[in-house]
Amino acid sequence: KQEVTQIPAALSVPEGENLVLNCSFTDSAIYNLQWFRQDPGKGLTSLLLIQSSQREQTSGRLNASLDKSSGRSTLYIAASQPGDSATYLCAVPNAGNNRKLIWGLGTSLAVNP
Amino acid sequence: NAGVTQTPKFQVLKTGQSMTLQCAQDMNHEYMSWYRQDPGMGLRLIHYSVGAGITDQGEVPNGYNVSRSTTEDFPLRLLSAAPSQTSVYFCASSYSYKGDTEAFFGQGTRLTVV
Numbered sequence: 175k176q177e178v179t180q181i182p183a184a185l186s187v188p189e190g191e192n193l194v195l196n197c198s199f200t201d202s203a204i205y206n207l208q209w210f211r212q213d214p215g216k217g218l219t220s221l222l223l224i225q226s227s228q229r230e231q232t233s234g235r236l237n238a239s240l241d242k243s244s245g246r247s248t249l250y251i252a253a254s255q256p257g258d259s260a261t262y263l264c265a266v267p268n269a270g271n272n273r274k275l276i277w278g279l280g281t282s283l284a285v286n287p
Numbered sequence: 288n289a290g291v292t293q294t295p296k297f298q299v300l301k302t303g304q305s306m307t308l309q310c311a312q313d314m315n316h317e318y319m320s321w322y323r324q325d326p327g328m329g330l331r332l333i334h335y336s337v338g339a340g341i342t343d344q345g346e347v348p349n350g351y352n353v354s355r356s357t358t359e360d361f362p363l364r365l366l367s368a369a370p371s372q373t374s375v376y377f378c379a380s381s382y383s384y385k386g387d388t389e390a391f392f393g394q395g396t397r398l399t400v401v
Contacts, residue, residue, distance in 0.1 A: 208390065217293075217394035218377060263330075265390070273318045273337070273381050273388050274345070277330045 176201045178266060180278035187254055188286050195249040195281045197264035202242045209238050209249050210263045212280070218263065222249070254285045289313045293378050293393035300368040300400045308363040308396050310378030318381045318388070319361040320345070321353065323374040324395075330377065336361055368400045 177200045187193055197207070209221045222231045222238040224247065230239040237250040251258055261280040268274040294309045312319065320335035322345075332345030336355040350372060352364040361380075365372060375397050381390040 205388065210392075215397070218379075218392040220389065220391065223389050265330075267388060273320070273383060273390075274332055274335065275330075275379075275390060279327070279329045 176204075176266060176268060176276045178264060178276050178278040180262075180264060180281050182281060183279065184282040184284075186284040186286060189254060189256060191254050191285075192250070192252050193254055193283075195251070195262050195283070197247040197249070197278055199245045199247075199266050199276075201269055202245050203269050204242065204266045206267065207238075207240055207247050208265050208275075209236075209247075210265065212261045212263060214260075221262075251283075254283075256285050256287050258285050259283055291378055291380050291391050291393040293376075293396050295396060296394065297397050298399070300365070300398065302368060302370060302400060304368050306365055306368065308365075308376055308378075308398075310361045310363065310393060311359050312361075312378075312380040312391070313359065314380060314382070314391065315358060316380035316382050316391075317358070318383060319355065320379050320381075321351070321361070321363045322377045322379065323347065323372075324377060325374050333363065333376075365398075370400045372398065373400045374398060 179198045181196045208223045210218045224231045224240040235252040240247045261282045263280040265275040265277045291312045317338045321333040322330040334353040336342045378393045379390045
């Protein structure tokens with residue numbers, strides 16, 4: 175059974191730092207991995223989708239990498255800003271039904287001015 | 288671009304009341320699903336649909352009904368609300384192409400059952 179773990183659960187950094195959020199999964203047979211952002215009291219916004227054949231994806235200051243063999247993905251945020259404060263979630267499709275998503279519990283990020 | 292639209296955004300119900308959470312998408316996606324999000328438990332799948340007229344249960348279906356009469360709409364019905372159903376509910380839709388898929392979410396409905 176696929177399990178997704180995100181470490182750390184919470185992170186507080188000063189503005190301007192580069193930081194890495196981690197996501198690990200137990201079954202490496204994944205179609206893709208998706209990173210989402212959730213602002214307090216708000217919905218989920220898709221940040222990056224990495225296909226199983228890709229090693230990384232970039233969008234602005236965000237870079238997500240995928241290492242299927244080790245069951246890990248990282249989300250790198252460059253030059254963090256207070257506006258990056260949010261909860262970041264990763265999810266992978268269930269192997270038996272690729273449109274069911276298996277979720278991590280998220281990393282709550284606070285970027286302090 | 289509307290994407291996935293959920294209504295209402297907030298709702299307070301009394302125990303035993305029923306209600307319907309609405310979800311609509313304008314992306315012509317076949318697949319739609321409902322999740323609930325609770326502190327410390329992450330997102331859990333309630334029900335899902337792979338197309339109009341087809342629905343199936345997820346991890347936590349008890350106390351909820353769904354129907355999918357059109358591609359666009361996927362309402363979630365609470366039959367007799369209980370305090371344990373206090374949660375944030377998210378509707379999602381996704382496409383599938385050559386085995387790959389990407390999910391898009393609504394803004395959520397924050398439900399409190401008293």
